[in-house]
Amino acid sequence: MSQSPDRHRRPTRSLYVALALVPLIGVGTLAACDATKASASQGQPVKVGLGSASGTATVQAGDRLRVSADGGVLTEVTVTDPRGRQLVGGLSGNGTEWTSRAKAEPDTKYSVLARTKNPQGDTGEAKESLTTGKVAKRNRARLTPAPHGDVVGLTEPITLVFAFPVTERAAVERRLKVITDRPTEGSWDWSSTKGGKDEIAWRPKDAWAPGTKVTLRAELNGVDSGGGRFFTKDYGLSFTIGRSGAVKADLDAGAYTTPGLGLTPALWQGPGG
Template sequence: MILRVSTPAAGRRPAVLVAAVLAALLGLTACTGSGGGGQTAQGETAPPGQSAKVAVEPAEGAGDIAPRDPVSVTVSDGTIAEIALTNPEGEQVEGELSEDRSSWTIGEPLGYGKTYTWSGSAEGTDGTTVPIEGTFTTVTPSATSGVKSNVGDDNTYGVAMPIALTFDAPVEDRAAVEKALHVETDPEIEGSWAWLDQGRAVHWRPKEYWRPHTEVSVRAELYGVHLGGGVYGDNDLTVAFSIGREQIVRADTQEHRMAVYRDGEQVGDYPASFGLESDPGRVTRSGIHVVMSKHPTYFMNNPGYGYEDFEVQWAVRISNNGEFTHSAPWSVADQGNRNVSHGCINLAPADAKAYFDSALQGDPVEITGSSEPLQPRDGLYHDWIYSWEEWRSMSALNG
């Protein structure tokens, strides 16, 4: 027997399919429930919005805030709508708002002894507005101390030139000062700060002479820094300078000669007369001196030895104790033979002029052979009398 299976007519299939789709949709609707009440696709209730929470630093009403202390506003559960920090004169302080508008950070140091006021608002995730408000007061120093530099912008110096920062008064918190000092060099070179002049000056020198043609930049971010004892920094300081060619003088008091080397080659060798050795007050000091200044004409004064306003030509100062190289036509016969000066290096006029023309502030003058060494009491610059280990130990951060 043959069984016949009947099939629905073609025109009835769409009705069956529509019924199935409707059933599925009704079933889905039954699973998700009705659409009110902030529920998620999984049926969970969405968390309600939050009111913005504002945190200010320093705290409301804080006092004795240093001009460089952290100052900021941070908002959680919301964003900063508007913000300003103003000084007593109504001027706004510079600052930076983060990309997500959740924080604002100060962008400049504050003034001394001033009350600063916050204003503005934050908007929470619930859409409500919360004020940003409050005040704080900066410290009033017992005194301020300024700082100045021995090197100047765009100048060129010799390979022994130290960086010397001098303060108006001795510094108590020397570590705080060093943390605010920055030296950058190209190429990089090892160096360190050291405190001199009973804490009134801090010098930076490389471990060895500078490499010729080094580029140097110095930043002293000292305004607002507590220097100790209620004294605060009065100013910042920045300077950029260059190191020139290498020129080194090597002078031997026993050989009575002064030789000049430039970039490793000898370019001068002059007969000289140094300080009279029988008088400790006139002996030329042994050690590494540094060229400090040059004067086509200079008037020497030493009342203790009976002369004032004594005129010399082509004078190059190499220490603060009265040591120069200069023209000395009166001692030409002694130059190369005997030491008769009052501590200076006497040269013939033509030799003195030749050296004067070549000398650069910061050039080293290495003197050997005398009975008296260069010492701190001889003044600037005696930086190179110390070994590298001694120099580093004179840093407040390394000592």
Template sequence: MRRILLILAVIAVGSVAVVTAATAAGRGADAVNPAPILAPKAIVSYQPAAGSTDVNPTAPISATVTDGAFDQVALVNPDGAAVRGTLSPERTVWTSAEPLGYGKTYTWRGTATGTDGRQVPVDARFATLNPARQVRGALNIGDGRTVGIAAPIEIQFHSHVSDRAAVERALSVTSSVPTEGAWGWLPDENGGSRVHWRPKEYWKPGTKVTVTAKLYGVAYGDGRYGVADLSSTFTIGRAQIVKADVNSHRMTVIRDGREVADYPASYGLASDPDRNTRSGIHVVSEKFTDKRMVSERYGYDVMEKWAVRISNNGEFIHANPASADAQGSSNVTHGCVNLSTEDAKAYYDTALYGDPVEVTGTPVQLSARDGDIWDWTLSWQQWRQLSAL
């Protein structure tokens, strides 16, 4: 019996040893081949990519999360102010809703939670480009103005524009009455480039016009970029045309197809080409109740009343009592259109920026050398060739 019990005890101890050995062997296997650690499911991507530099401030900016949703997301500037943006209904895409600034570093902040319930940070940076020079532009027609039927739209830049095609692609003109027209680049003036939009024919009266220039972020070339967008909405007024035939010694005013005034006038002295009133379509650009007129060459320095500028070469329609005896009978002026004081005041009161003044009968034509607005001296085909596109 004692022998039997001893054998059973040995068997029991051996069994425990086997179990213990097996258990120890299992723990050793787990230590050698641990269970894999899974990465969070949510992935955040950025446009532009994290770490990007020289980003155009008008470029599309967004953050997107896949296999998850944003808990919080923001893009902040160097001062900590948040950029305006919109978050999709699913909270998976954030998109900027305003342009950024030049030469700034922007930082993404926030968190996103994946479909596995694990959270990941929203954390990245990028930098916008820093232009060598920012160039301003100015529109010639302000919001709410009423202008004449020959009015060109002008944008004057404060510096030279090399990449004119890039700028022109950023410009648009819309009108309540379909109007064919085109942009044309004129020679630089006042140290900067300038571009005009001219309709093929005179504007239709009553047309509402909106010009938009999305210039911010546009590369002008030579390290220059646009500093701000421009826009304006204005109205074309009544159709008033001045007919100025120098050989008739008269100046007539046609309004909406009907003659409303016929004034005796004196034009530039025909015997002196430098004093000829230029033939061609002039455009009213400015008005002065009193205008000082000076010429060293011809030795005069006078103050004239009711002066309406029609070109930048010194041509005005204005009152001049000194030439009263010639008005209606001969041409004696230095190139201006002289009227009596009463008639000049009557015309002055009706004149709008953009009214055409059609001068005929002289051998000298209005041209680019005569200054700002000579758009209508070109044929439509010639004008279209001034476009950069």
């Protein structure tokens, strides 16, 4: 029985090409399916909004700043002013809002960095900024004992006299800091001047130690002193405590005792002197 001559004929080139394409088409289809699944698993980015805790879009001086998340939650929020100081705050229980604990300062640009997460678990980051409104009413402070760098006496207090009444005294006092180059115990005390103006003074428990270097930092910018009257600047002074104290009279010796100089003759000793 004779065999057909076509039985042992080699496959044509076009058949090889067709067979070679079969697995490639399958791989391409699977890859496309995987890409579709990956795209479907990614949700929409979380939208971050800024405003005041009272619900208004504009943040006025004295308002608390609020950062909100739409379509997800906030995982971390950092708010800083132009000097790099952070505005402290906290997240709500469900993570959709962050509210500052401290009040916003007037006419200040705040930079906001918010990290977010959507329901699909995708994380994101948003950078925003806002500038708070200016204030209509201001308060001012006058500092004593001396201009920057002067030498003062052993019993001289640090005093701030305010141009307008201060009803938010605790808020003001929290922004005052006395720094010395040697341990010095003291405290703040509120009172009124003869002219009726509010003042606060820091006095050492004992007399200043001679030669002590003292610095006052009064970071009052943005603090509401009461009734919506804000401070719009920081204050500070530095001075050195003198190495001499008060001059004391020594009547028996007929002279004065001057610290650092000892006994010096009295210029006036009274009748018969």
